[in-house]
Amino acid sequence: MPTPQSAPGFTGRRIRAAVVGTGAIGRGSHLPALAALADEVEVVAAVDVDAAAAEEFCRAGGVPHAYTDLDRMLAEQRPDLVTICTPPTLHREQTVAALRAGAWVWCEKPPVPTLADYAAVEAEEGAGAGPYASIVFQHRFGSGSRQVRRLLAEGALGRPLVVHCQTTWHRDTAYYAVPWRGRWATEGGGPAMGHGIHQMDLMLDLLGPWSEVRAMAGRLVHDVETEDVSTALVRFANGALATVVNSVLSPDEVSRIRVDCERATVELTHLYGHRNADWRITPAPDVPGEEAARWRDFGPDVPSSHVEQLRELIASMRAGERPRGSGADGRTSLELIAALYKSAFTGATVLAGEIGPGDPFFTSMHGDAPGWAPAVAREVTA
Structure with a gap:
């Protein structure tokens, strides 16, 4: 079980975020959403098994650090938030790694391939102030x-x-x-x-x-x-x-x-x-x-969007509260x-x-x- 990250740890500074998976959803949805909330969050790293893809993603998005190894990135950059944009079969392992490193997670759907995988993710979440793992369900959000x-x-x-x-x-x-x-x-x-x-x-x-x-x-x-x-x-x-x-x-x-x-x-x-x-x-x-x-x-x-869900997720992080789309609420679908x-x-x-x-x-x-x-x-x- 990870050591909980207390909410005051985010007070007075921007949330440090890392993007895992630099393909279409990472480039087209996650990075723009993070950039739209630049007053609240800074993207410090990106991870992809393809080194050239990670480096191009960072160059185009102004991200300072490119990695091919998730564990190394977590150890060196210690992000507060990890957004996961990889194929579903990788979601459990990557989410668990991020939670164990003390980072909150925002993972593309489907969150994991099975209910057993979801239970394993829940077991790694913190208590009280987190960290928590939430799912990208952007259609819930918007006016x-x-x-x-x-x-x-x-x-x-x-x-x-x-x-x-x-x-x-x-x-x-x-x-x-x-x-x-x-x-x-x-x-x-x-x-x-x-x-x-x-x-x-x-x-x-x-x-x-x-x-x-x-x-x-x-x-x-x-x-x-x-x-x-x-x-x-x-x-x-x-x-x-x-x-x-x-x-x-x-x-x-x-x-x-x-x-x-x-x-x-x-x-x-x-x-x-x-x-x-x-x-x-x-x-x-x-x-x-x-x-x-x-x-x-x-x-x-x-409009419904990644931006609106991310905005609420960041507010939950700062408040030290479980976000919508995580835990039992995220498991329903x-x-x-x-x-x-x-x-x-x-x-x-x-x-x-x-x-x-x-x-x-x-x-x-x-x-x-x-x-x-x-x-x-x-x-x-x-």
């Missing part, structure tokens, strides 16, 4: 999701009844040419794990805990180990019923969440990020116009995905809390099954 979360929590829209959660994207054969994609051991799953996790996480953040899942999955197009489409029926603890669709087979790409409540329908339609204009609230006929107008007042437009896969492979309804140590789906998202169960066999057409 639109904040307003809708508040309305639902306060009961202003009435009881949630019917929910649709859709991540229907398109990925071609070239996408799966990357060696770690489409494999259970290295990606952890298909579009449910690597794509739909964002919308499912936002759905859970808005609606609270789920109670049971029934699902199907299949490989309809791509020659990969994992699924390329899945569907699920989810019952929430509050009684609401949801349909969830995750696909990489959909030319007309969209990300969508719709919640039909007693007094209004809330719908979010976007692709990779949302603004106020992407949310629509349709009141029931008996709702006064003035009340509906207040619901639609989202305030200044703050991974638990739902594990349940989706278990139901798809076994044909059974899976209950919340069912998958724990001793369950094959705790240590592998496909339950160590030798192949697809009949319910999810790859479709073959003449």
Whole structure:
């Protein structure tokens, strides 16, 4: 267990950050987010197994130190925050190393390939003031999701009844040419794990805990180990019923969440990020116009983004508080995905809390099954 970093250690200075993995997500999302908060954070190092890539990342981003060895970087630079932008199979080892060095962690989704890996990460977290490991779930953040979360929590829209959660994207054969994609051991799953996790996480953040899942999955197009489409029926603890669709087979790409409540329908339609204009609230006929107008007042437009989540994470670090998207709060989406896969492979309804140590789906998202169960066999057409 690491020695906790007390919050006062960050007082009066910028947070020292390091980026691990200098590929597209590190260059395109993490470094710009860190740069946008330069008054709060300074990037002191970057790590990549490719020395030339690390050096180019540092040169282009004004980062002083390039490394190919994570442990050496942690020992020499002693960052306060490590952002992890590597393939999922590396996340557990790298997160644990950073936590043991006393650094907080902000890790790209999926956080780790299995629930067992997540438990191992939780075991390395500090207590009280941290350090903690949080997941990049940027769709939770921004003015639109904040307003809708508040309305639902306060009961202003009435009881949630019917929910649709859709991540229907398109990925071609070239996408799966990357060696770690489409494999259970290295990606952890298909579009449910690597794509739909964002919308499912936002759905859970808005609606609270789920109670049971029934699902199907299949490989309809791509020659990969994992699924390329899945569907699920989810019952929430509050009684609401949801349909969830995750696909990489959909030319007309969209990300969508719709919640039909007693007094209004809330719908979010976007692709990779949302603004106020992407949310629509349709009141029931008996709702006064003035009340509906207040619901639609989202305030200044703050898009969902890595920047907004990082801003809140830094505030949590300075306060010495567990951030959103970590611990039990971060585990909820991974638990739902594990349940989706278990139901798809076994044909059974899976209950919340069912998958724990001793369950094959705790240590592998496909339950160590030798192949697809009949319910999810790859479709073959003449």
